[in-house]
Amino acid sequence: MWDDFAETPGNVARAETGARACDHLTRWPQDLDLVAAGNFDAWRFSTSWARVLPEGRGQVNQAGLDFYDRLVDGLLARGLRPAVTLYHWELPSALADLGGWRNRDIADWFADFVTVVMRRIGDRVWSAAPINEPWCVAWLSHFPGHHAPGLRDIRATARAMHHVGLAHGRAIAAMRALGLGNLGAVCNMEHAHPADDSPAAAAAAHLHDGIYNRWFLQAMTRGTYPDEVLAGLAPHMPADWQDDMAEIAAPLDWLGINSYTCKRIAPAPGPWPALAEVAGPLPVTQMGWEIYPEGLESFLTRTARDYTGNLPLYVT
Secondary structure: OHHHHHOOOOOOHHHOOOOOOOOHHHHHHHHHHHHHHOOOOEEEEEOOHHHHOOOOOOOOOHHHHHHHHHHHHHHHHOOOEEEEEEEOOOOOHHHHOOOHHHOOOHHHHHHHHHHHHHHHHOOOOOEEEEEEOHHHHHHHHHOOOOOOOOOOOHHHHHHHHHHHHHHHHHHHHHHHHOOOOOEEEEEEEEEEEEOOOOHHHHHHHHHHHHHHHHHHHHHHHHOOOOHHHHHHHHHHOOOOHHHHHHHHOOOOOEEEEEEEEEEEEEEOOOOOOOEEEEOOOOOEOOOOOEOOOHHHHHHHHHHHHHHHOOOOEEEO
């Protein structure tokens, strides 16, 4: 799906694609030597659904499984703990043709893929998480359309926001059925500052926080969605979504947090969510993101206090 997206003019800066990358497929021994030489003790990597199941279902590409087999053995040989994430945005195009994350069946398709992979390497990995950064998979890819499949559709967004969580829960269940442990989730979080001192800006920032941070975190730990986000998405949610919440909140062994920046949020005219991002005062990265290290501390303390209690937290 990302290949299709990147090869469509106008989607990616400088028309760059993934056709030429870092060649990890053949250079992985040297790559792992670098990790070991850096005195790290674990390495988080992601598997590609399209590499293992080119059509998303059915026939397994054994060469793809063989690669991950070698990779895990290579990590262990260097004293590195393999930390696998099963989905890092690489949806097979054949499944995108069937609606992708809009289609409820994707929860079962994903659980089947996870079972195929973890039957092969699950006996040797240290930890596993189903989906990297679910907000990116669901919201960023279906509402503003900045990531593949590049949709701008609130109905598609609502379904993706729910089905990503359901796929997470089904994948956790599938791995538990294989007898695997140390299973978690990796969520990205972004601190939302009100753009000014007005009540309207505070409400806008709270809504942004609900969409970006609390939707998946709250569903995975409490089995509920934030009311203020449901106010906008409920008319577009799949039928009987409430019946899935216990499955989405499958017990976890740890939670991973990715934190990059903060945003200044203001109210804006137009339909829900009626938000706008405005420039802030802090220095920015090369990507134009404000440098806000306090955000990571705030999310670690807030997550433990309000959602996970004594569950181990990792900065992923």
